[in-house]
């Protein structure tokens with residue numbers, strides 16, 4: 282039983298695990314955070330694979346509001362990617378952050394230059410730009426959410442140069 286289980290796991294790692302020049306990380310994406318910093322810096326064209334599991338609630342205490350990384354079959358104007366399911370796993374690469382200070386009030390606000398994209402439960406994407414990779418929930422009102430997705434992120438080699 283134990284051996285069979287090990288073989289199954291080994292097979293899984295063989296098929297989906299990281300290969301040469303690849304790195305695997307597990308990121309917990311909290312349902313009530315608009316964005317989670319993965320700590321991963323990517324470059325334009327870099328190959329990144331995502332494998333997400335878990336479930337979140339888009340409204341704590343409402344059994345109808347549970348969803349997985351593919352989201353719930355609903356589209357609203359209250360979500361960053363309006364053509365994708367509400368609550369689905371999404372990503373962004375932040376290329377630049379500018380802090381703008383209002384000279385009059387002294388208030389600071391940040392402005393980001395970023396590329397937004399859909400991930401869902403499983404995806405393989407080429408990174409659109411250089412920058413920091415964030416993962417998030419395709420919903421704007423995240424404060425009343427609960428649960429989390431766990432996302433296996435496999436980053437490919439930074440350069441697309443062929444192997445010799």
Ligand SMILES: [Ca+2]
Pocket residue numbers: 338339340420422423424425426
């Ligand atoms: Ca919500």
